[in-house]
Amino acid sequence: MEWFGAPDFALSRLVLQRLLALVYLVGFVAAARQFRALIGEHGMLPVPRYLRRRGWRQAPSLFQWGYTDRRFAMVSWSGAAVAAAVLAGAADAVPLGAAMALWAVLWVLYLSIVNVGQTWYSFGWESLLLEAGFLAVLLGNAEVAPPLPVLLLYRWLLFRVEFGAGLIKLRGDPCWRDLSCLRYHHETQPMPGPLSWYFHHLPAPLHRVETAANHLAQLGLPVLLFAPQPFASVAAGAVVVTQLWLVASGNFAWLNWLTIALAFGALRLPGSGRSAMGAAPLWFEVLVLGCTALLLVLSYRPARNLLSRRQLMNHSFDRLHLVNAYGAFGSISRVRFEVVLEGTEEAVLTERTVWREYGFKGKPGALSRRPRQYAPYHLRLDWLMWFAALSPEYARPWLRPFAERLAAGDRGTLRLLRHNPFPDRPPHWVRAVSYRYRFTTRAERRATGHWWHRSDPRPYLAPVSRR
Incomplete structure (x- = not known):
């Protein structure tokens, strides 16, 4: 033919x-x-x-x-x-x-x-x-x-x-x-x-x-x-x-x-x-x-x-x-929220407890860290964290197990992250907090060197114990 x-x-x-x-x-x-x-x-x-x-x-x-x-x-x-x-x-x-x-x-x-x-x-x-x-x-x-x-x-x-x-x-x-x-x-x-x-x-x-x-x-x-x-x-x-x-x-x-x-x-x-x-x-x-x-x-x-x-x-x-x-972005978010995971070595939680933040490879975290290029590589956890920020329903099946593995110092889980603030031993507690993120203005960027500004922290996941 x-x-x-x-x-x-x-x-x-x-x-x-x-x-x-x-x-x-x-x-x-x-x-x-x-x-x-x-x-x-x-x-x-x-x-x-x-x-x-x-x-x-x-x-x-x-x-x-x-x-x-x-x-x-x-x-x-x-x-x-x-x-x-x-x-x-x-x-x-x-x-x-x-x-x-x-x-x-x-x-x-x-x-x-x-x-x-x-x-x-x-x-x-x-x-x-x-x-x-x-x-x-x-x-x-x-x-x-x-x-x-x-x-x-x-x-x-x-x-x-x-x-x-x-x-x-x-x-x-x-x-x-x-x-x-x-x-x-x-x-x-x-x-x-x-x-x-x-x-x-x-x-x-x-x-x-x-x-x-x-x-x-x-x-x-x-x-x-x-x-x-x-x-x-x-x-x-x-x-x-x-x-x-x-x-x-x-x-x-x-x-x-x-x-x-x-x-x-x-x-x-x-x-x-x-x-x-x-x-x-x-x-x-x-x-x-x-x-x-x-x-x-x-x-x-x-x-x-x-x-x-x-x-x-x-x-x-x-x-x-x-x-x-197929299809993409049928709706657009006007405001960005980010779910941040934090841990502490303190066994007893108080209002003065010091929390330290885990760093992700691709999703926004540290305000001074410029967004990186990862595509075409797919960071699955980072993408699902974006969905978690849109609604807790997206994260209900897996976010608590994620926090539990961080509290246990699971090596496989930590390899998915960019920064572990507890390199010597796992924290006693891990929690999740939601922040409002936005890009800095040009003036803010010149003054601080930051790419992001964040505000309005709110509890997202109650602290999970190492035990």
């Missing part, structure tokens, strides 16, 4: 696959480095306890055959090794079937992690990685031209990511409609980056331009992804530019980089490599067309969700995360 292959997208496929392999690598390394304290056998939300209530249908995962921390580490580091090999070009150095098997292994391993990760893996970019990763199994390698049906599925995925995010904004917070949301967003976003202070202090008219440009990028450009070339490439290129703007203004794990990767399903780059490609084997064409038909059928519910007034955001309609609904 001559129409099946799209050799003009050979280089675009190469970039897409390498970026996707890089994101897989980051995801597996983050899982390996953080899981013990979060979901390990003695973690805040242990996987064994979770699996006792859920079988294969509710949580398809390799860990249904038995979970230990050692097995989780093996899955994570094995996934990282395969992802690194694919990133280095292994999938193009082996036959087509073997290349597909490599991508399938990555998908199965990461699916096994996500489906037992509970609230720590409830972010939309987990489903996005799995959906994009499943399509990568069908994308072929250097032996064959990129399959046009799969490239179109990548465009359909990118359309849902961008258009879904645009619709959830228009249907949500009024500040998106009056173009004022970005007056607040750079300050109140989950994890500000090194440049966020400067973005926040842009003139108000530029914030309105930012917001209007966001609507254009998410509601106008995605429609052109299905237009003939070069219009589709122009739209995809504009998506790349807008995502790089988001990369510069904050930390959103690998969401932006994965969205950039998807754009290469429509962005045609020069250099086709036609002469090096053979015709796709019949079995490959049949498999791709069969999976395409399946995914189009499964797309009914996400498509209907886009049209619904009760649009769901970052929702998976099946446990395999094959076709999902």
Whole structure:
């Protein structure tokens, strides 16, 4: 079938696959480095306890055959090794079937992690990685031209990511409609980056331009992804530019980089490599067309969700995360609150008790510490602390276990933090306090050197004893 292959997208496929392999690598390394304290056998939300209530249908995962921390580490580091090999070009150095098997292994391993990760893996970019990763199994390698049906599925995925995010904004917070949301967003976003202070202090008219440009990028450009070339490439290129703007203004794990990767399903780059490609084997064409038909059928519910007034955001309609609904920041916080963990060595608590603060790697804490750049790496605890500041309900299952582990001096938990104020022995008590945070003004920054100002401390979690 001559129409099946799209050799003009050979280089675009190469970039897409390498970026996707890089994101897989980051995801597996983050899982390996953080899981013990979060979901390990003695973690805040242990996987064994979770699996006792859920079988294969509710949580398809390799860990249904038995979970230990050692097995989780093996899955994570094995996934990282395969992802690194694919990133280095292994999938193009082996036959087509073997290349597909490599991508399938990555998908199965990461699916096994996500489906037992509970609230720590409830972010939309987990489903996005799995959906994009499943399509990568069908994308072929250097032996064959990129399959046009799969490239179109990548465009359909990118359309849902961008258009879904645009619709959830228009249907949500009024500040998106009056173009004022970005007056607040750079300050109140989950994890500000090194440049966020400067973005926040842009003139108000530029914030309105930012917001209007966001609507254009998410509601106008995605429609052109299905237009003939070069219009589709122009739209995809504009998506790349807008995502790089988001990369510069904050930390959103690998969401932006994965969205950039998807754009290469429509962005045609020069250099086709036609002469090096053979015709796709019949079995490959049949498999791709069969999976395409399946995914189009499964797309009914996400498509209907886009049209619904009760649009769901970052929702998976099946446990395999094959076709999902996406969206972000349907509402914007006007005021930033931060939950701060503190400990004391004093056995008896009084009004004069001296409390010392734990430092997190990514979330705001010390007023003089400039926000750091961590994306595409995902600091799961820091992100959940942002949700905890929005409402105690988000933190109810895990915050007290977190404080208990700090009081016990648990090494795995302490490795998730930047600073432990009790290096010699654990504190007697640990508590949580909520503060109101805001970026300093330019004058305050010059006078104090601080990036943040905080005020209005309020109790959040009653002191937890070492005992």
